[in-house]
Amino acid sequence: MVDLETFRHETRGWLEQNCPESMRTRMVPGEDIVGGRKRMSTNPDAYVWLQRMAEKGWTAPTWPKEYGGAGLRKDEFLVLLDELQIIKARPPLVGMGISMIGPTLLEYGTDAQKLRHLPAIVRGDLAWCQGYSEPGAGSDLASLQTRAEDQGDYYLVNGSKIWTSGALHADWIFCLVRTDMQAPKHEGISFLLFSMDSPGVSVRPIEMLNGSSPFCQTFFEDVEVPKIDRVHKQNQGWSVAKRLLQHERSGLESLASADKAGPLQRIKPSMPLSALAKHYANASEITDLVLRDEIISNDMRKRAFTLTQARAVVESEANTPGATTSIFNYIEAEYVKDQLELQNRIRGTQAFGWEGDSFTEEEISMCRLNLEAKSISIAGGSNEIQLNIIAKRVLGLPD
Numbered sequence: 422m423v424d425l426e427t428f429r430h431e432t433r434g435w436l437e438q439n440c441p442e443s444m445r446t447r448m449v450p451g452e453d454i455v456g457g458r459k460r461m462s463t464n465p466d467a468y469v470w471l472q473r474m475a476e477k478g479w480t481a482p483t484w485p486k487e488y489g490g491a492g493l494r495k496d497e498f499l500v501l502l503d504e505l506q507i508i509k510a511r512p513p514l515v516g517m518g519i520s521m522i523g524p525t526l527l528e529y530g531t532d533a534q535k536l537r538h539l540p541a542i543v544r545g546d547l548a549w550c551q552g553y554s555e556p557g558a559g560s561d562l563a564s565l566q567t568r569a570e571d572q573g574d575y576y577l578v579n580g581s582k583i584w585t586s587g588a589l590h591a592d593w594i595f596c597l598v599r600t601d602m603q604a605p606k607h608e609g610i611s612f613l614l615f616s617m618d619s620p621g622v623s624v625r626p627i628e629m630l631n632g633s634s635p636f637c638q639t640f641f642e643d644v645e646v647p648k649i650d651r652v653h654k655q656n657q658g659w660s661v662a663k664r665l666l667q668h669e670r671s672g673l674e675s676l677a678s679a680d681k682a683g684p685l686q687r688i689k690p691s692m693p694l695s696a697l698a699k700h701y702a703n704a705s706e707i708t709d710l711v712l713r714d715e716i717i718s719n720d721m722r723k724r725a726f727t728l729t730q731a732r733a734v735v736e737s738e739a740n741t742p743g744a745t746t747s748i749f750n751y752i753e754a755e756y757v758k759d760q761l762e763l764q765n766r767i768r769g770t771q772a773f774g775w776e777g778d779s780f781t782e783e784e785i786s787m788c789r790l791n792l793e794a795k796s797i798s799i800a801g802g803s804n805e806i807q808l809n810i811i812a813k814r815v816l817g818l819p820d
Contacts (some may be wrong), residue, residue: 425497425500428497429500432504436505436508439470439473440470441466441470443464443466444511444513445509446509447686448511448686449463450786452464452467453467453511453515454467454514454515454545455515455548455590457545457547457548457591459589459592470511470513471513474513474514475513477491478492479491479513480514480519480543481542482497483495484523484527484539484543485527487536488540488543489539489540489542489543502731516548516549516587517549517550517586517595518547518548521668521669522538522549523539523542524668525664525668527539529664533649534650538593547593548590548591548592549594550586550587550588550591550594550637550639551594551595552594552596554582555580555582556581559803562597563610563659564606566580566599567580567596567598568599568600569598569611569613571600574648575645575646575647575648576651577645578613578615578641578645578646579641579642580598581640581641582638582641583636583639585637586635586636586637587635587637588617588637589634589637591617592616592617592618593615593616593617594614594615596612596614597611597612597613597662601656608656608657608659610657611651612651612652612653612658613646613650613651615646620643620644621641621644621645622639623642624638629792666746667746669750685756687790688787688790690764690783690787694719694720694763694764694767695716698713698716701768701769712766719756719760722756723756723760747802747811747814748807748811750802751804751808751811754797754798757797758794758795761787761790761794764787765791768784771784772787772788772791773788774788775788
């Protein structure tokens with residue numbers, strides 16, 4: 422077994438030799454890789470970086486080697502995180518394959534499902550989307566009505582999903598369906614995997630207020646899904662769904678890339694907030710004491726948040742620390758909204774540029790991002806849902 426200092430030395434040398442220079446810069450929209458070939462990165466270096474990292478198993482460092490991972494111990498994983506952050510490396514691969522369905526299959530998937538899907542996820546061969554929310558089942562997800570009728574060796578799926586992020590570019594979907602219409606709403610739900618190219622699947626983009634269209638509504642009409650693509654037992658998909666949401670809410674996968682593609686990175690301006698304030702005030706010092714205090718407090722909140730995430734990796738027995746992930750989801754949502762509002766205060770009227778030569782590219786993008794960010798306290802479970810989970814599952818308060 423390689424000792425930790427040797428592993429660090431070898432890791433540092435390998436990263437220095439193999440990470441392209443353009444992959445050591447702030448992520449540029451459109452250059453990230455989510456998997457598959459329906460939405461390609463605009464930077465060829467991204468594919469060089471992905472291939473090299475995948476060959477090392479470092480797109481999923483803690484996954485077992487038989488599924489394409491590197492099988493790193495927890496202490497080795499933390500060293501890798503540290504070295505990636507030192508060189509400001511971009512993630513070689515992002516998306517729901519790595520952060521959500523992959524870890525869930527490791528726990529609930531059959532051997533055949535793991536062998537079929539996990540190596541493909543590690544290589545970035547497939548992009549995934551999530552079929553959870555419905556027009557009548559958002560925060561109350563267990564009220565979902567998309568149904569899957571038992572047809573012997575396959576299910577016949579009918580219904581629709583909404584807010585399916587990236588569905589237009591996804592190759593596969595992990596989908597919650599109702600397989601027993603008479604059971605209580607948290608029962609009678611199953612968890613299916615199927616191709617987005619299956620006959621009967623159609624996708625309609627949803628244009629947002631900020632002008633982008635990351636979300637879609639997805640329709641299923643007599644979609645045939647083989648039973649071998651059901652994860653876990655029939656009518657027991659709610660347990661799988663909850664575990665997947667814990668992986669999504671934890672944000673721990675983003676640590677492996679110094680959060681180069683997550684919300685905390687996306688909201689970062691081109692310079693630190695203190696420098697940004699000086700720039701817009703055209704001054705060498707921040708004379709507004711209230712603003713100065715807000716900037717310091719904001720930075721302290723971010724540092725405390727990322728340190729707590731890192732501590733969770735160290736302290737957890739599993740790769741995801743259970744119900745406490747709701748704390749991460751809630752705190753991150755509030756931080757992101759508050760930080761963007763702070764940027765608005767700093768920029769003044771220049772913070773509200775939608776288009777035109779009088780605004781910089783960053784001012785326009787941050788204006789649109791500020792509108793988009795209002796949804797972060799709903800995505801992945803609303804703040805109210807997260808607080809209920811924290812109260813019941815973390816603090817042990819009665820219903």
